[in-house]
Amino acid sequence: MSNATAIPAHGLPKEQVFAALEDIRKNDVPWRTGRAFAYVYDGGKEVEEVAKRAFNAFMTENGLDPTAFPSLLRFENDLVAMARAHLSGGPEVVGSFTSGGTESIILAVKTARDWARKTRGATDVEIIVPVTAHAAFHKAGAYLGVKVVTTPIDPVTMRADVAAMKAAINERTAMLVGSASGYAHGVVDPIAEIAGLAKERGILCHVDGCIGGFVLPYFKRFGADVPAFDFSVPGVTSMSMDLHKYALTPKGASVVLYANDDLRRHQFFACASWTGYTMVNTTIQSTKSGGPLAAAWAVMSFLGDEGYVKIMRGLYDAKNAIEAGIRAIPGLYVMGKPEMTLIGFTSDEIPIFPIADEMKKRGWLIQPQLAYGGSKENLHVTIQPSNVPHAEAFLSDLRASVEAVRKKGAPDGDAIAMARALAERLSGPEGEAMLPGLLDAMGIGSSGTVPAEMADTNALMNLLPRPVQERLLVHVVSRLFTPREVTK
Ligand SMILES: *Cc1c(COP(=O)(O)O)cnc(C)c1O
Numbered sequence: 001m002s003n004a005t006a007i008p009a010h011g012l013p014k015e016q017v018f019a020a021l022e023d024i025r026k027n028d029v030p031w032r033t034g035r036a037f038a039y040v041y042d043g044g045k046e047v048e049e050v051a052k053r054a055f056n057a058f059m060t061e062n063g064l065d066p067t068a069f070p071s072l073l074r075f076e077n078d079l080v081a082m083a084r085a086h087l088s089g090g091p092e093v094v095g096s097f098t099s100g101g102t103e104s105i106i107l108a109v110k111t112a113r114d115w116a117r118k119t120r121g122a123t124d125v126e127i128i129v130p131v132t133a134h135a136a137f138h139k140a141g142a143y144l145g146v147k148v149v150t151t152p153i154d155p156v157t158m159r160a161d162v163a164a165m166k167a168a169i170n171e172r173t174a175m176l177v178g179s180a181s182g183y184a185h186g187v188v189d190p191i192a193e194i195a196g197l198a199k200e201r202g203i204l205c206h207v208d209g210c211i212g213g214f215v216l217p218y219f220k221r222f223g224a225d226v227p228a229f230d231f232s233v234p235g236v237t238s239m240s241m242d243l244h245k246y247a248l249t250p251k252g253a254s255v256v257l258y259a260n261d262d263l264r265r266h267q268f269f270a271c272a273s274w275t276g277y278t279m280v281n282t283t284i285q286s287t288k289s290g291g292p293l294a295a296a297w298a299v300m301s302f303l304g305d306e307g308y309v310k311i312m313r314g315l316y317d318a319k320n321a322i323e324a325g326i327r328a329i330p331g332l333y334v335m336g337k338p339e340m341t342l343i344g345f346t347s348d349e350i351p352i353f354p355i356a357d358e359m360k361k362r363g364w365l366i367q368p369q370l371a372y373g374g375s376k377e378n379l380h381v382t383i384q385p386s387n388v389p390h391a392e393a394f395l396s397d398l399r400a401s402v403e404a405v406r407k408k409g410a411p412d413g414d415a416i417a418m419a420r421a422l423a424e425r426l427s428g429p430e431g432e433a434m435l436p437g438l439l440d441a442m443g444i445g446s447s448g449t450v451p452a453e454m455a456d457t458n459a460l461m462n463l464l465p466r467p468v469q470e471r472l473l474v475h476v477v478s479r480l481f482t483p484r485e486v487t488k
Contacts, residue, residue: 005483029365034386035394036365042386043248043311047299051250054291054298061290072290075297082300083241083255086217087209088232094264095257096282097293101210102136103284104240104256107267108206109140109175111238111258114266115204116174127175128168130160130189131373132182134208147172155374158182158336158344160189166197175204175237180229181212184369184380185335186342188212188229195235204237204263210254211382212340213241218312219339226339237263244292246341248311248385249299252292311385315341318388322381325395329402335378344369346378350405353455353462355379358401360452364394368458370469377462411459419456423463431468435475444476 012020031040042048058072066073076097084093098104109127116122126147129137133150141148151164165176176198178189191207198205207229209216220226230239236259243253258264270280279286303311319341326332326345335344346352356368356379371377381387387394426434443451451457461469 030363031386033363034388034390035363037381037383037387038365038367040386041245041248041384043299043303044385047248047303050302051295051299055250055295056291058290058294061294063288063290063293064286069290072293075290075293079243079293079296079300080255080257083243084231084257087213087230087239087241087257089257089259090231092260093231093257094261095255096264096267097296098254098256098283099252099285099288099292100244100254101134101208101240101242102139104210104242104254105134105136105206105208106140106143107256107283108238108240109137109146110144111263111266112175112204112206113144113146115263116172118266120174122172122174124172125174126170126172127177128165128173129177130165130179130182132158132160132184132187132189132375133177133179134183134210136210137177137208146174149173150373153374156336158185158187158375160194162190162193162197165194169197169201169203173201173203175206177206177208178229179208179212180216181338181340181342182208183211183342184375184378185344186212186338186340187336188216188227188339191227191229191236192233195233197235198237199235205235206238206240207233207236208240210240210242211245211342213239214243214246215312215315215340218309219316221309222313222316224316224339231257231259243296243300246315246384247296247300247308248303249296250292252289253296314388315383315385318391319343319383321391322383322395325391326398329395329399331402331406335375341383342380343383344375344378344380346376347402350402351411351455351459352377352379353458354405354408355398355401356458357453357455358404359397362397362401364397368454370458370462372466377458419460419463423460423468426472427465427468432471435472438472439475439479444479 029036029039031042061069061072063072079097080095083095098107112127113125116125124147126149128149128151130153131150132153138148140146149168151168152161153159154161160178176194178191178194180191181188195205216226216229230236238259239257241255243249243255244251268280268282272278323334323338323343326334326343331347331349332345335346353368356366359366367380369378369380425431442457
């Protein structure tokens, strides 16, 4: 089937459409191999079956109006109740089901902004986040006109520096943020100190448990030394926890929770200033599919605590094995002491990005992370259930990849000098105009193609100032998201 250039004049037979779908997906990340440490949180065949059946059954129902579909209201209240019990919240804790961590965070920031406006008459609102906080806080700030003040981390533990947060508080500060855990290094911030500080200053404290919130209570039960991070900590006023990550539900599922309903009301949006139906939205979306909600309810009901304990136990053991295995590879080290199934590792001896390319050749997907704010460039693994049986194979290929990179030796001085010179020009006034040519040279083409080896690209990115990196990324996606007529 050719690339679409318009709505096809004639419809295709169903079978041909489904065949086309399968054909089009053939270059997607092969996550079913269990070798992808990213993107898909794979709960296995049965979980997928349950999720798909529930998703399909409620795909067409509309979450726009909770009185029209009491089923969806029930699912949401049940999920919020499960989430708050999981995060030590009492009956006064309330929340909302959202489409994902980003929406949960945008809503928490909106709530903080509107709370500060209402209760303190604030006009310019600021929030304080450690450099390890998820990019979604910056997105929220950009969307909502809230200034996001970043503070440093301890370069050894990778945890938030609470003294720096304290020093950054001013009369515009509405909220402090801590992560449990952060994404990059899987490390839990000193939540008790951050929340205590917020409480003392009479401001809000959000704990980003998008990725760790579901897992950490289980690891605690297994005896892991996880500091308190949830509603049991005085001063915590809101939390986000994704279900579409470690609760293994289909994408489009997260919750945002608040210490009480007075606070949550700042999140809601009602509008009577138009001629149509009476509108009140709890979240950003208005018309929304019941699919993700019903599927989340179904998966959590199907697995139950017992089912999750089994899965989390496997993750816990795999995380410990992989962490110890990485620490045992000469030349590599783990950044901080991850409490979560997320590990950032790097090297002071060999370039780190080529290891990701070597691993890719061996069928593994791991993520490069650029240097920022006291976090050196590194590689990241998100260990998810289908990786668990492959921990030993992963480590043995990682050892081989490190050896391969070591054998190749350090990049020669000329290449480094050239990259630096290019980075300098890109950062200068003619930089923006150079970007299209640069993307051509990098092999980043239309129709979603990126080169197989990314080490040089990542190394160059790593040299660029942040605003230039961001401009470059925008150019990349502009290019990817452009329909082109392909002549075959
Ligand atoms: C994934 C993640 C988010 C954002 O969640 P999305 O579901 O991708 O929007 C926020 N915070 C942390 C710590 C995360 O890992």
